[in-house]
Amino acid sequence: MKTIYFDNNATTQVDPLVFEAMVPFFKDLYGNPSSMHFKGGEVASHLRLARQRLADLLGATPEEIIYTSCGTESDNAALWTALRTQPDKKHLITSRVEHSAIVNNVSLLRRLGYRVSEIGVDGLGRLDM
Numbered sequence: 001m002k003t004i005y006f007d008n009n010a011t012t013q014v015d016p017l018v019f020e021a022m023v024p025f026f027k028d029l030y031g032n033p034s035s036m037h038f039k040g041g042e043v044a045s046h047l048r049l050a051r052q053r054l055a056d057l058l059g060a061t062p063e064e065i066i067y068t069s070c071g072t073e074s075d076n077a078a079l080w081t082a083l084r085t086q087p088d089k090k091h092l093i094t095s096r097v098e099h100s101a102i103v104n105n106v107s108l109l110r111r112l113g114y115r116v117s118e119i120g121v122d123g124l125g126r127l128d129m
């Protein structure tokens with residue numbers, strides 16, 4: 001039976017080129033890039049290069065590229081950084097189809113006194129402005 005996988009936005013098959021590029025890091029280059037020892041230093045240089053290449057691709061500076069460990073951490077970093085850097089802004093606009101990592105934050109922010117507006121989506125999942 002042929003299987004069709006419809007959840008690629010949650011997790012997807014690794015592209016063979018990515019897999020190939022990552023093999024050295026699974027086999028030999030496994031040091032912690034934050035560590036001072038040689039095994040960490042060699043990984044740190046690859047990480048710097050990757051950060052530079054990604055920045056070039058996005059038209060950003062390397063300092064603007066922040067790696068996170070997961071989607072939830074990314075959500076929290078983006079949301080809480082925005083709130084902390086703009087403390088005068090107390091109105092949050094979100095959609096009705098957010099991941100629970102966002103929904104839980106929105107519930108907390110409501111309790112903290114933020115005004116929240118929710119935008120619905122149409123039958124195709126597009127924001128219904």
Ligand SMILES: Cc1ncc(COP(=O)(O)O)c(C=O)c1O
Nearest residue numbers: 009010070071072073075099101
């Ligand atoms: C917007 C959003 N936040 C958080 C997550 C959860 O990601 P993780 O399990 O990597 O924390 C997902 C997963 O699909 C997501 O789409």
